[in-house]
Amino acid sequence: MGNLSIKNFIGTIFLILLSATFSMAANYSDLTSTHLPMILDSSSEAVTSDFDNDGDNDIFVANYGEDKLLINNGTGYFTDETGARLPADIDDSRGAAAGDANGDGYTDIFVANNGQNRLLLNDGTGHFSDVTATWLPSGSEFYSSGAFGDIDGDGDMDLIVSVSGISKSIKIFVNDNETKFIDQTSTRLPSDTSHYTQKVILADFDRDGDLDIFTVNSLNNSNKLLINDGTGMFTEDATGIIPPDTNSSNSAAIADINGDGLIDYIFIANDGGQRNRLYIYNTSTAKFEDKTTANLPVDNDYSFDCAFGDLDSDGDLDVVVANGKDAGQANKVYLNNGGGVFAFASSSFFPADSDFSTGVIIAGFDSVPGNEVFVTNYFEQRNRLYSTGEVPSAITLSSFTAKEKNRKVIIRWKTETEIDNLGFNILRSETEGEGYVKINKKLISAKGTSTKGAKYKFIDKNVKSGRTYFYKLEDIDSSRVSTLNDPISLTMSNRKKK
Structure with a gap:
């Protein structure tokens, strides 16, 4: 998740709902060939923000090899402007996060790499400089994701980074007056039993007004919730706010379904042919309950990422799941009936694919009401863009x-x-x-x-x-x-x- 503090949390996640248009649902079309540049990369993840401050959403893609910056022309057509806007890199990038690291009002980019992570500062026009040497602690581990958020309540954006190894699974980088990040993991997280963490999410899971850390763990290691005491000191949750599991999880997404700034849904994308999972918050018990069996259709996919968004324009939040396997496995759309019960969308609603998909983001990229879906793919396959917007007459x-x-x-x-x-x-x-x-x-x-x-x-x-x-x-x-x-x-x- 990107750049969050408790003050802006309410507006940030509820914006997903506001992007909906309450009308009859239209089927999605694959606009890749007309709206995206012809690039064959091995992509891990993408993040979207208005990087060049022209009023529309652009896309940063984390790749094994050169990362890419795709600039939107305002109507949902993207141009590869990597060479002019990004510093050169040949890193093996596995994740990215967008947030304002130095407090100048512009969206910066953190890149999680196999090896040294990178921080790219935005000059306000969508041109980035690499400030890794002066801003980030050195590192050589297998980093997998990042999340910006104000964990200690001092008004600037701190950074949580996941490590997909057996050692301590996350790093806590505290922002030092918007001049650099300092590694304070050992003092702020004395005990951490997470292993092989693929993703971190910063949000207020226990509803006490500060940002907690949810770690998504693979290789049958249980996902973990780390509770913030309000000052940025974390301990592992012992009350069972999140259901225990022994799945191999790759990613997760959270959703606020009613705009009160509180998390209602957690969707877990699982690997290895294990069912994806849905947790729904129960206000009576103050815990999330596993509603997978009752509320999700049965699936045995190899899922690598997931995202919430209103795809059928009916005012509730649906889910897109990015699936991948060597032979290719179609991505899935789960449509919400309005009450938190999901069913697979019909084959005509969303184009089938045979890609090895690794990431998904849902956002508005054009002036047409409704959400678009951007999917990252691996093995030098084209990333894809799907939309219900009007397909150009050919x-x-x-x-x-x-x-x-x-x-x-x-x-x-x-x-x-x-x-x-x-x-x-x-x-x-x-x-x-x-x-x-x-x-x-x-x-x-x-x-x-x-x-x-x-x-x-x-x-x-x-x-x-x-x-x-x-x-x-x-x-x-x-x-x-x-x-x-x-x-x-x-x-x-x-x-x-x-």
Whole structure:
């Protein structure tokens, strides 16, 4: 979970409910090919926030290898701007957290790695600098996740980091006046019996007004709840607030179903063919009860992550589970009946997949009401984006070319069919992955129909010799929904001025 204090906890988790539109549910479509850049990574997890402060949600992806920063154009189309915005890295990253580490009002990024973790500070425009050397304690363990939150009530964001080994399973890094993090694990957590921790969640589980730590543990080690005394000192819960278990858990998600700032649901994603689990808070006993048998359908998936969000726009919180196995195992959607009883969504509601999925986030990425689902995948498989928003009406593009002529670039394209097409824009950049700008002054009107294509030409006069230019074709349908096609490139010849 990202950047939390008790003061903002109520608003943070209830925002999931506010994003819902109370209307008939629409089926989800896979928008990966049109809305995401073509990247084949081995991704572990993703976090979303408005990193560039332009009013929409962007995505940071933690990878085995180079991490990625995907910038949203405001309508749910993402561009890979890693090279321009992130410091270079080749770490094996397993998790990430977003939060304001230095108190300047901008969202920073913590990356959990196999080896040294990293902290990236945001300059306010979505450009990040690596301050690991001065901000983070050194480390060489197998770190798996992180969570920002004010554990000691001093007004700044502390950091909890999970360790997926047999040694002490978490690290408590306390923020020193927003200048660096200090490792105070040994003094703030004298005893810790968690092992092989895959995820940490900071939230007020015992409802006493401070942030506790929930550790999600694998290899049949029971998940643990560490209780905060209000000053950031933790002891293992001995009262049974969370049901005991001997499952192999990979992740968990929490939900506030009524907007009172208190946790009502805990969903546990289990590995090894074990059932996922649902815990629901009982106000009479002041404990979470295991409602798996009564409230969840039977599943035997290999689940790696989960997230709450209103997928069917009926005002309650559903669950998406990211599943993975060597041969591929479809992700699952659990729809809530409004009373905390879940059933699998129909096969037509959410596209099936055969990916090895490792992470899932649910958020609004475009201006269309409703939530989108972003899924991270491993083994150099494309990450995926799903949405109920209107799918752009398709054109069938048969050619798209650029040719130099008389010190200009002649761009031609041909369509075979155009369904509900309004027109085209030409976008240009001098780097393939980022910085595209529209160069036509007005929309190039469509001429084709659903049964007949058309030919088009655009002349780019503002070019220089020796430069390489990348061009993208954007088509706009009558609902003003756009689709970007893959770029083409051309290098101008070197010509001396006469």
